Structure formats: C-alpha cells, structure tokens
Amino acid sequence: MKDKRPVNLDIGSMRLPITAWASITHRASGVFLFVAMVFLLWALDMSLSSAEGFAQLQDTLSGPLAKLVLWAISAGLIYHALAGVKHIVMDFGIGESFEGGVLGARIVIVLAVVLTILAGALIW
Amino acid sequence: MVTAITSFGRSGTSDWLVQRVSGVILLAYFVFIAAVVVTGVDYAGWKALFGQTWVRVFSLMAVLSLAAHAWIGLWAVVTDYLTERMMGTSGNVLRISAQLVIALILFVYVVWGVQILWGY
Numbered sequence: 001m002k003d004k005r006p007v008n009l010d011i012g013s014m015r016l017p018i019t020a021w022a023s024i025t026h027r028a029s030g031v032f033l034f035v036a037m038v039f040l041l042w043a044l045d046m047s048l049s050s051a052e053g054f055a056q057l058q059d060t061l062s063g064p065l066a067k068l069v070l071w072a073i074s075a076g077l078i079y080h081a082l083a084g085v086k087h088i089v090m091d092f093g094i095g096e097s098f099e100g101g102v103l104g105a106r107i108v109i110v111l112a113v114v115l116t117i118l119a120g121a122l123i124w
Numbered sequence: 125m126v127t128a129i130t131s132f133g134r135s136g137t138s139d140w141l142v143q144r145v146s147g148v149i150l151l152a153y154f155v156f157i158a159a160v161v162v163t164g165v166d167y168a169g170w171k172a173l174f175g176q177t178w179v180r181v182f183s184l185m186a187v188l189s190l191a192a193h194a195w196i197g198l199w200a201v202v203t204d205y206l207t208e209r210m211m212g213t214s215g216n217v218l219r220i221s222a223q224l225v226i227a228l229i230l231f232v233y234v235v236w237g238v239q240i241l242w243g244y
Contacts, residue, residue, distance in 0.1 A: 030197045036225075037190065037233055045240045047167075048174055054167040077154055084147045091144070120161060 022105035024098040026083035029076045036073045067123050074119040130203075130223055132196045143196045146189035153186035180241045187237035191230040198226050 016024075045058040060066055086104050090096055095104045132139050173179055202222050208215035211236065 027197075027201055028195075031201060034194045034229075037194075041233060041236050041240065047170060047238070048240060048244045050244075051167045054170065055147060081151050081154070086152065088144055088147070 004093065017102070018105045018109070019101045022083060022086075022108055024072070025079060029080040030081075032076045033080055036076060039069065039073065047089050071116075071123050074123070075112075075116045078115045079108075080111050082108045084113075130220075131199055132192060137200075137234055139196045142192050146193040146196075150193060153182060154190075156182070165220040174241070183241050184237065187234055187241075191234050194230055195226065199223070202226075 039060075043057060043061070046060075047054045048054075061070060086095075086108050090104065095101060128134065128136070133142055160170075174183070202219050205211075206215060206219035206222055211218055224240070
C-alpha cells in the first residue's frame with residue numbers, strides 16, 4: 001500500500017462550494033426551528049388564552065429583543081422552507097446536474113435574503 | 125437488510141416520503157398563519173379563527189407534521205455527528221441520549237399543541 005494514499009479528508013482545510021453552504025444552512029436552520037418552536041407555541045398559547053393574554057403578547061412582541069427573535073425565527077422558516085422546496089423540485093429531476101445544483105443553491109439563498117429583508121420590514 | 129431502529133418509518137424510503145409530505149403541510153400552514161398575521165387581526169378575529177374546526181384540524185396536522193419532520197431531520201443530523209467516528213467511544217450513548225431528549229420534547233410539543241387548540 002502506498003504511504004502517500006490520503007487516509008481521510010480534512011474538510012476544514014477545504015473551501016466549501018455554495019451547495020455545501022446551502023445544505024449546512026438547511027440543517028442548521030432546521031435544528032434552530034426545532035428549538036424555536038417553544039417560542040411559537042408559547043406565543044400561540046398566550047394569544048388564545050384570553051384577551052389580556054393577547055394584549056400582553058402584543059406588548060411583549062413590540063419590544064426590540066422580541067422583534068429580533070421574531071425576525072430570526074422568520075429568517076429560519078423562510079430559508080428552511082425555500083431549501084425544502086428546492087429538495088422537492090430536485091426530487092422531480094429538475095436541477096440535478098452540477099450546474100443545476102449550484103444555480104438552485106444560488107436561487108434559494110437570494111430569495112431567502114430578499115424575503116428575510118421583507119419580513120424584517122414587516123416586523124419593524 | 126439492516127432495519128434502522130431509530131428512524132421514523134423503519135425505512136429510508138418511508139422517511140423520505142413522510143419528510144416531504146410533512147414539509148408541504150408545514151409550509152402551507154406557516155403561509156396561512158403569516159397571511160393572517162400580516163393582514164392584521166384582533167383578539168376577537170384570532171379567537172374566532174381558532175374556534176373553527178377546520179383551523180384546529182389544520183393546526184393539529186401541522187403539529188403532528190412538525191413532530192415527524194423534526195424527528196426525521198434530527199435523526200439525519202445526529203446520525204451524522206453523534207457517532208463513534210466523530211465522538212469516540214461515547215458516540216452511540218450520546219446519540220441515543222440526544223434522541224431520547226428530542227423524543228420527549230416533541231411529545232411535549234404535541235401535547236401542548238392539543239392543549240392550546242382544544243383547551244381554551
């Protein structure tokens with residue numbers, strides 16, 4: 001066996017392609033949303049508990065920190081949904097080539113940035 | 125064939141399909157909720173909306189989809205990183221422990237969701 005044969009790939013030493021970043025972000029946003037669901041369920045609970053609860057929630061969500069949290073969750077939902085739709089599109093055999101994968105990742109990232117800015121404008 | 129005991133449907137093809145169906149349900153639900161919130165709604169309107177049976181059923185579908193979707197997605201994540209290859213000899217213990225915590229949290233989400241939808 002040749003000694004120079006590479007044993008393992010050191011991913012940290014490589015520049016990741018855009019498709020890899022799109023994939024990692026899809027995973028990270030999924031884990032984030034799993035945790036963020038506590039916040040969303042709590043908000044739904046408050047909103048339906050009583051008129052006072054609804055008003056209290058509106059008051060809480062108007063704070064700067066709460067708006068930031070809401071925006072982060074919106075960003076997570078937007079990105080994760082778009083990347084998920086891309087998966088389904090690719091399941092139908094569209095954009096499965098190397099170039100198609102790169103283009104798909106670019107479209108998802110650009111759309112996510114645009115929609116996230118739009119969500120921010122709606123929140124503030 | 126090896127049967128994956130911690131996957132959702134005991135088969136990769138089944139998990140693949142459940143992940144897509146639940147994803148589409150969740151997307152439809154969040155678009156619906158976002159549309160209601162963005163157009164502006166007061167307490168009376170919000171309460172009346174969630175008083176309707178179809179909204180409660182749709183919401184329950186979303187909560188159940190979330191539990192399945194998160195289980196399959198997090199299974200993919202923990203079986204990649206919480207392994208003996210990545211974590212050493214404690215990898216398998218770490219992964220099963222993490223999955224137990226995930227299962228517990230998802231169970232709480234489902235029960236809490238049902239309580240919110242039918243409790244008030």
